[in-house]
Amino acid sequence: MSTTDTTPADTVTTHLANGLSCELPADSPLAKLLASQRTWTGPSAKDRLGILRAAKSVAIVGASPNPARSSYFVGTYLQQSSDYRVYFVNPNADTILGERAYDDLASLPEVPDIVVVFRRGSDIPSVIDDVVAVGSPVIWVQLGIWNEEAAYDGEKKGLTVVMDRCIKIEHARFHGGLHLLGFDTGQITARKTLR
16 A cells, blocks of 8 residues: 545545555545555665765754753764764754754755654655755654655655654664663673673
8 A cells, every 4th residue: 555645525545555546435444544554664774774874964853952852862862973964953942962053954054964853743744845945865754753645745756755763773773882772882792791
């Protein structure tokens, strides 16, 4: 299965994985079930590794100056554990983690290689438009955020889309710094630790 598009007369066109499509009444149980299932998969682990290795700059849209927010934690990790130039986008903040906060992607001093998004799923379509407008090649939507229609739309617009994955976890996983809880233990060993 693939995406579901709304068509006139309260029907939806459902696109199936085999390339076929069919129209269903929008309020039918089958249409609701198909709309609730995830069919978009995104880049493989090997492709995600390639994205992270090729990138030189990352912009975090929805970055927060609040240390209790996950975007702050991810920003801290990227500043301290990667070679990326990290930019923070939040029109309501002046600085985040000692760096200038920008009002929008268009205000950044360069086009970021990856735009990491900490926004609600319903906000993703407008962020995709912003990412396309500035020319960034990759949108990386954080863990727990999902908008399947936006993912398909982003791909149609030429973006590489990563969704519902934490860039900090993925970076640490590929660079040997991932502990069971997602923290860098600073220890590289195959031995079990003694307690």
